[in-house]
Amino acid sequence: MNVSTLLRKATSRQEFYLISVIITFSVIMGFINPAFLSFENFFDVLNNCATLGVMAVGVLLVMISGGMDVSFSAIAAVAMYVTVSVLNVHGGTVFYAFAMAGIIGGLLGLVNATILSYFQISALIITLATSNVFYGLLLQLVPRAHITSIPKFLADFGNWIVLPIISFEDGKTIGLSAIAFAMILVMLIMSIVLRYTSIGRNVYALGGSREAAERAGISIWKTQFFVYCLAGMLAGIASILNVSMIRYVNPFNVYNVLMDVIAAVVLGGAKLSGGSGTIFGTFLGVFTLYMIKNSLILMGIPSTWDSVIVGLIIIVSVAFTASRKKPA
Amino acid sequence: MAENILQVASLSKTYSGVKALVDFDFSIKQGEVHCLVGENGSGKSTFMKIIAGVVRPDRDSRTQILINGKQFRRLTPKDSMNEGIQVIYQDLSLFPNLTVAENIAMNQRIEENRKTVSWKEMRRTALDSMEQISVKLDPEELVENYPIAKQQLVAICRAITSGVQLLIMDEPTASLGKTDVEHFFKVIRKLKERGISALFIGHKLHEVFAIADRITVIRDGKRIKTFDSVSETNEHEITELMTGKKIDSSKRYESKTNGKPLMEIRGLSKSGQYSDVNFTLYPGDIIGIIGLTGAGRTELALSVFGLNKPDTGEILIDNKPVSIESTRDAIKNEIALVPENRLVQGLFTEKTIMDNVLITTIDEFRKYGPFLSKKEMVDSANSWIDKLNIKTPSAKLPVKQLSGGNQQRVVLSKWLATKPRILILDGPTVGIDVGAKAEIHRYIQEMAQDGIGIIMMSDEIHEVLHNANKILVMREGRIIKSADATSLDETDLMQLLQ
Ligand SMILES: Nc1ncnc2c1ncn2[C@@H]1O[C@H](COP(=O)(O)OP(=O)(O)OP(=O)(O)O)[C@@H](O)[C@H]1O
Ligand SMILES: [Mg+2]
Numbered sequence: 001m002n003v004s005t006l007l008r009k010a011t012s013r014q015e016f017y018l019i020s021v022i023i024t025f026s027v028i029m030g031f032i033n034p035a036f037l038s039f040e041n042f043f044d045v046l047n048n049c050a051t052l053g054v055m056a057v058g059v060l061l062v063m064i065s066g067g068m069d070v071s072f073s074a075i076a077a078v079a080m081y082v083t084v085s086v087l088n089v090h091g092g093t094v095f096y097a098f099a100m101a102g103i104i105g106g107l108l109g110l111v112n113a114t115i116l117s118y119f120q121i122s123a124l125i126i127t128l129a130t131s132n133v134f135y136g137l138l139l140q141l142v143p144r145a146h147i148t149s150i151p152k153f154l155a156d157f158g159n160w161i162v163l164p165i166i167s168f169e170d171g172k173t174i175g176l177s178a179i180a181f182a183m184i185l186v187m188l189i190m191s192i193v194l195r196y197t198s199i200g201r202n203v204y205a206l207g208g209s210r211e212a213a214e215r216a217g218i219s220i221w222k223t224q225f226f227v228y229c230l231a232g233m234l235a236g237i238a239s240i241l242n243v244s245m246i247r248y249v250n251p252f253n254v255y256n257v258l259m260d261v262i263a264a265v266v267l268g269g270a271k272l273s274g275g276s277g278t279i280f281g282t283f284l285g286v287f288t289l290y291m292i293k294n295s296l297i298l299m300g301i302p303s304t305w306d307s308v309i310v311g312l313i314i315i316v317s318v319a320f321t322a323s324r325k326k327p328a
Numbered sequence: 329m330a331e332n333i334l335q336v337a338s339l340s341k342t343y344s345g346v347k348a349l350v351d352f353d354f355s356i357k358q359g360e361v362h363c364l365v366g367e368n369g370s371g372k373s374t375f376m377k378i379i380a381g382v383v384r385p386d387r388d389s390r391t392q393i394l395i396n397g398k399q400f401r402r403l404t405p406k407d408s409m410n411e412g413i414q415v416i417y418q419d420l421s422l423f424p425n426l427t428v429a430e431n432i433a434m435n436q437r438i439e440e441n442r443k444t445v446s447w448k449e450m451r452r453t454a455l456d457s458m459e460q461i462s463v464k465l466d467p468e469e470l471v472e473n474y475p476i477a478k479q480q481l482v483a484i485c486r487a488i489t490s491g492v493q494l495l496i497m498d499e500p501t502a503s504l505g506k507t508d509v510e511h512f513f514k515v516i517r518k519l520k521e522r523g524i525s526a527l528f529i530g531h532k533l534h535e536v537f538a539i540a541d542r543i544t545v546i547r548d549g550k551r552i553k554t555f556d557s558v559s560e561t562n563e564h565e566i567t568e569l570m571t572g573k574k575i576d577s578s579k580r581y582e583s584k585t586n587g588k589p590l591m592e593i594r595g596l597s598k599s600g601q602y603s604d605v606n607f608t609l610y611p612g613d614i615i616g617i618i619g620l621t622g623a624g625r626t627e628l629a630l631s632v633f634g635l636n637k638p639d640t641g642e643i644l645i646d647n648k649p650v651s652i653e654s655t656r657d658a659i660k661n662e663i664a665l666v667p668e669n670r671l672v673q674g675l676f677t678e679k680t681i682m683d684n685v686l687i688t689t690i691d692e693f694r695k696y697g698p699f700l701s702k703k704e705m706v707d708s709a710n711s712w713i714d715k716l717n718i719k720t721p722s723a724k725l726p727v728k729q730l731s732g733g734n735q736q737r738v739v740l741s742k743w744l745a746t747k748p749r750i751l752i753l754d755g756p757t758v759g760i761d762v763g764a765k766a767e768i769h770r771y772i773q774e775m776a777q778d779g780i781g782i783i784m785m786s787d788e789i790h791e792v793l794h795n796a797n798k799i800l801v802m803r804e805g806r807i808i809k810s811a812d813a814t815s816l817d818e819t820d821l822m823q824l825l826q
Binding site for chain 2: 195196201207208209212213214215216217218275276
């Protein structure tokens with residue numbers, strides 16, 4: 001393979017552009033504020049990306065299959081509230097927290113999948129509806145769904161640095177946090193699932209051509225259950241990462257990450273029409289999105305501009321993905 | 329004699345009132361090639377899809393489906409594959425977003441119920457299968473990046489991976505060039521020697537006669553006749569049985585070429601595709617460009633339509649040099665292109681026939697400000713349905729419910745409706761049955777006589793000989809012969825194409 005084909009391949013991939021954007025951005029920000037290029041900031045960004053990142057993996061999966069899920073943030077809100085309230089009363093471990101939230105999320109995802117397999121209507125409409133139902137029921141049953149104290153083991157988990165790099169005198173350590181590690185683990189596992197398992201390849205096949213998948217004997221039904229349940233489960237898991245980090249249950253905050261996550265996934269190169277997208281791209285999408293939002297804060301731009309920026313990012317990246325030159 | 333690998337009796341299929349298949353009987357013996365021929369919409373694809381397990385036949389207690397001696401009540405795609413049935417669909421049914429290797433290895437993976445995939449093994453499977461039919465494609469390339477002819481090869485490779493007992497092919501050669509067809513037929517014969525059977529559906533009768541052991545003719549969903557040997561019949565008889573009428577296609581096109589040149593191509597070249605192409609198109613001309621796949625004719629067509637920028641050379645329209653760098657430019661210059669890969673490209677299959685046909689000319693129906701005149705739209709769509717004889721109960725039917733050949737006609741009418749001055753047709757009758765072919769040819773000739781200049785790319789000698797008044801033979805990107813059609817005959821062309 002010579003340089004020109006390599007270049008041609010590279011420029012046909014969204015990852016290439018995202019890395020370029022991240023580098024350029026980091027250099028500029030580094031000039032403005034050298035603290036930006038510190039290890040500390042890097043790990044901080046990773047830590048803060050985790051909730052978004054894990055949810056984005058779920059949404060990516062759904063999008064690759066040619067579907068859509070806008071209910072994951074409502075699912076996360078419900079899973080988070082229920083899990084923390086139960087554990088506050090009964091106690092437990094971090095493992096319980098993840099398992100419980102994951103199962104709740106998975107079950108709500110199952111609701112999406114079931115409705116979808118019975119009625120062949122747009123997944124966007126279905127999940128929009130279930131999102132309202134899930135979130136609405138939560139607020140209906142517990143109007144003040146805030147919880148200010150969380151189990152100690154979750155708070156500890158949020159503080160845990162699994163891979164310390166630098167330790168300071170005052171006891172502060174910088175390094176890979178358990179939260180960031182969890183995200184990376186989820187991404188690694190899902191990359192392997194998507195690339196090396198039949199079910200993972202079926203997700204791509206379904207997104208590429210539903211009819212061809214049907215004719216090849218791929219079970220559409222099974223594949224859809226897999227992606228929607230997994231998306232729900234990942235939303236549940238993400239919600240626990242979120243609680244451990246901010247030590248406070250506020251369903252509203254989680255519910256509102258919806259657009260951020262979708263923006264990150266499309267920014268990462270997933271096509272709304274299905275069939276393409278990678279975990280690495282999504283990771284870069286999340287990273288870039290967070291970096292942009294974070295630097296808005298650093299530059300002192302009011303956070304009310306956030307949604308404008310996110311909206312613009314969605315438009316630009318969808319247009320860019322659609323117009324990107326194919327190789328050959 | 330060998331036993332039947334497939335035997336069906338009294339098979340019927342009704343699509344919301346349309347009888348696609350009526351009490352159909354059919355059998356395939358071990359190691360034979362059984363060809364199924366019939367007009368567009370006669371039920372061929374429907375039959376084949378039932379055997380593939382993707383379409384469910386009507387409930388009927390008399391219906392029998394025996395595969396390898398086993399009786400099947402409900403057949404799923406997986407059952408069918410497990411019995412060693414592999415299918416090449418009319419629309420290929422590939423995964424455009426996946427690599428060549430993964431596409432080829434797909435059926436094997438699903439059949440074997442694997443839980444994990446090995447990319448190395450998929451690559452090997454793909455290379456093996458490509459070697460069998462002597463094709464070389466990059467296994468790592470995405471299928472969507474290949475042109476239709478190459479995609480068709482991918483579909484063929486996928487079907488001949490291990491374990492095939494019965495190969496079902498729905499117009500597998502529709503977009504293949506002559507050499508590829510020859511290779512492909514060699515493979516079918518090789519498979520036959522190994523005792524593998526084939527069901528071949530096709531419209532090119534000379535191909536059918538070259539490969540068939542038995543031929544069955546189907547009309548309006550009914551089996552008309554089965555010939556137990558090709559020597560019992562001939563192309564004429566088959567055509568008559570298919571259409572129920574006699575067709576005379578021996579007349580040649582006589583142009584009334586007149587006036588000034590419409591378009592002139594001077595020294596057009598594009599490295600690696602074609603070089604130094606020159607010709608002049610007059611109103612009333614039908615220039616037939618014939619060449620095997622890879623000769624550069626499709627690339628040339630795309631260049632004239634603004635989709636493939638040439639390196640050097642000029643295009644003149646009405647004696648003035650024009651630059652055609654996009655389809656917009658082409659349309660502005662009143663050029664239309666009917667592309668080669670129609671079934672894959674150029675149709676909104678979920679939308680109605682009317683929407684598809686009228687999409688290119690929708691502005692003409694604006695009668696009341698921004699509002700469209702529904703009645704005129706329906707009338708216009710119906711007139712196209714008449715002209716090209718599209719077999720459908722209504723203009724409001726979604727295109728995906730039409731048979732393959734009828735879908736082709738929809739695309740054709742969509743472009744003809746733009747009333748171009750210069751019309752480029754790339755394989756205008758691929759996938760269209762013999763009877764309808766003659767009608768479409770007649771229509772093309774009429775358009776030329778009305779003063780349109782037509783460039784017709786084809787790899788069918790007959791099509792070019794009988795419809796063009798000038799013929800250009802292309803080979804490896806060069807025009808190796810340019811002559812009046814009357815000065816050439818079939819053998820000349822055959823020799824030039826060797
Ligand atoms: N999904 C569908 N819904 C409704 N009608 C259909 C559907 N598929 C096919 N038909 C109708 O069934 C009839 C037979 O179609 P079929 O596709 O079997 O024809 P065919 O012999 O393969 O023709 P061709 O040579 O054009 O491919 C046609 O009248 C077609 O319109
Ligand atoms: Mg057909």
